[in-house]
Amino acid sequence: MTSRRSFYKNKTVLVVDDSDQIRSYFKSMLLLIGFDDVTLARDADMALSCCRRIPFDFILCDFHLGSGRDGYQLFEILRNEQLLKPECCFLVVSAERQRQAIYGIIEFQPDDYLLKPFSYAELERRITRAYHIKQALKLAYQAIHQRDFADAVLACDHVVDHRSQYAMHATRLKAELLVRLERFDEAEQLYQWALTVRDFAWARLGLAVTYGYQGRSNEAEALLQELSGQAETRIEALDWLTRLYISQQNPTAALTAVEQVAKSSPRNYLRQHVLATLAVIENRKDLSVQVHQRLLNAARYSMYDTADNMLNFARALIEQAKDQDPKARKETLQRLESFLMTIKKRFHPASFEHDRLVVDARIAMLEGRTKDALQLLEHSEQLSLEKHLSPAGMLDRARAYFETGNLAMCDHYMGALSALTQDDNLYCSAIGLMMQHEQKKHQELxxxxxxxxxxxxxxxxxxxxxxxxxxxxxxxxxxxxxxxxxxxxxxxxxxxxxxxxxxxxxxxxxxxxxxxxxxxxxxxxxxxxxxxxxxx
Missing domain, CATH: 1.25.40.10 (Tetratricopeptide repeat domain)
Structure with missing residues (x-):
């Protein structure tokens, strides 16, 4: 007990909870465990400020943090801004059972989920377990942090070779790294071997993912369909099914899959964005508008709460208006004008004016004001010099230039968008399919x-x-x-x-x-x- 207390004595821990009483309760338990350095934060903003000053060893964060960002949104920001050191243990605390990710530990998922209420002994056990796993794989996580995946594989091999009790954790991490390195045959062998030890859900899902990358679509689809029927793997299996159908250029099946998973995770921004994108491809523009409207709320307090996110709703309204009769179109455009005023109240014009002018140009085209549209686009180009353009912003520009007849500029932005959608993730896959859909439509026109x-x-x-x-x-x-x-x-x-x-x-x-x-x-x-x- 003494050695354990002395071990934790030198570790830093952050507790994030919106309840004064629970923060005090956590602190008293952590002091009993042996921590001397306990920092308390009442919300995500305060926690962010603390993390920018101190590289914590442990973070215990409640999932629900009141009216602002929730615990997972805080985790996303910390990860995105690289404010978590590789060996930091991030534990999510909640009164409701949270689903733990099966595939994706390479992306620094939370290390554990604690279900309230729990005892002092349970807290100590879970903290200790998370710490020992992180320490055993410390070199691997440091290499991942540096994006050196090949070195991370070697670090995992070292853990396995020394017959550590965390060898299976190392095997799981190594398999994902092999997929990232496109060493698919090796990854398949590793997942197959793990399944001879036990019927691990992560190994079955990893095997399905590997089949997809190997081009074995039928095997991947069959296994993912099976896994989508099991509670533990349902969400991620449907995500990967969506990706598989997108890679097969089958937007109908992809939309069906992502609609199922989106209902289970209404606050997952990127997944909802994929749903909205596929809805446009399938000409379900009313659904796209509904989803983007939901995203306005889902993105609040998260890293996705941006002017571009709000403009996505405006862009969805424009796509909807294009197919409406004159009366309905007029009502939609009035709604759109009112909404654009809301964006101006929330964000500084300099941060999004270059993109808003494109929206204004498309509105002008719908209203028959072609000359105004051309002038707005010209002004937008001047303002967009050296500005970062999002994939959605580039697609909007390509559409605007096509609608105004400037095919050269349309092709320019389609080419730039193609370069941006090469990343291997669900969101970029959906945007890439949308781009192909637009190009085909443009070619037909x-x-x-x-x-x-x-x-x-x-x-x-x-x-x-x-x-x-x-x-x-x-x-x-x-x-x-x-x-x-x-x-x-x-x-x-x-x-x-x-x-x-x-x-x-x-x-x-x-x-x-x-x-x-x-x-x-x-x-x-x-x-x-x-x-x-x-x-x-």
Whole structure:
């Protein structure tokens, strides 16, 4: 007992709980265990401040911390900002049973979950167990912290070779590292071996994940379907099924899988974001709006509480408005304008103005204000210099430029987005599938545009100017700011002997588009000749 007390005497521990009484209760138990250095924090913000000053050995954090960030949101921020040293033991405390992750220990999941109420002896046992596991794998976790996964594998081998009582923990960690290093055959062998020792849930899930990476889709799907029916592995199995279906470019099956898991974890930001993304691909835009609205609340106090998250709701409303009748569209755009004012109240304009202008440009296009849309996009480009653009922000720009007919800039942002979606995670996989969906849709629209334009040129060449006008007008409706089509339409209009009021208005609209856009230099002379032939 004395040696144990002297051991903890030199360790630092942080207790995070919103109850004064429980914090005091924790402190008294920790002092009995042998800790001398106990820091108390009443909420996540205070805990963050403490962690920026002190590299704690242990953190005991209640899951529910009142109205602000919860315990897991605090953990995410600490991990993201690298405020947890590799050997730190993070224990989540809750009055409700929390699901412990089966796969993903390489990402520094909480080390344990303590269910209230618990005794002094239970607290000491769990702290000691978490500490010994971390110490046994200390070199591996330090290597992971440095992103040196190959060295981490060697550290795990060292633990196994010395027949440590934590050899199976090392085996589990090593298998995940081998997957990360794309050494899939070795990972498969390790998981298969672990299953000969015992039917570990983590080994079965890891094996399914490995099958997926090996391209053995049928085996991966069958095993994941089986694991999704078991409470212990249901959430993660459905996550990996979603990834598998995305890799197979099957958004329907992916949406079905992620809808199931999203109901069980309404506060998981990235998972909900994947649901919203797949909903748009499947043309369930109302569902996407609902999910993004939920995310406004789910993201509060978390690392995802950003202007970009709020703009995602605005972007979802725009996608919804595109398919609505005029009355419903007007109501949606009014709702959108009101919501944009809310963002201005919460975040400094300088942090998101470059992205908001793109949203404004898309609104202008929906309202038929093409010239305004082009000016807003130009202003946005000036403000976005040296600014970080999120994947959602890049996709929004690509859509905006396509809608305004600037295909070169659309392709530019699609290319930039492609580079951003190479990360191996569920969110990037979903964004990547969305990008492919948009590219396919854009390609189909481009082909329709080319066909209509070609038909218009053919009709013009045969002297059927009325038919040419109809083809060019239909093409312009598909891409309302395309100056080349506007110029072709203007030329067809110029061949009519007299223009009625509707055609006169159409000609003036074409001129307005050409003035607002960027007509190629080699077309300027043609444009001036046409103007001289038109009596408007």
């Amino acid at each position: 481009r082909q329709q545009l080319m066909d209509r334009n070609a038909a218009g040129m053919q009709a013009y060449g045969s002297g059927d100017f009325s038919m040419a006008i109809d083809y060019f007008r239909t093409a312009l409706e598909s891409m309302p700011a395309n100056v080349n089509i506007a110029l072709n339409l203007l030329q067809a209009l110029s061949m009519r002997d007299g223009l009625n009021s509707d055609l006169t208005a159409l000609a003036r609209h074409c001129i307005s588009l050409i003035k607002a856009g960027q007509l190629p230099a080699d077309q300027q002379k043609r444009y001036q000749v046409l103007l001289s032939h038109l009596d408007l």
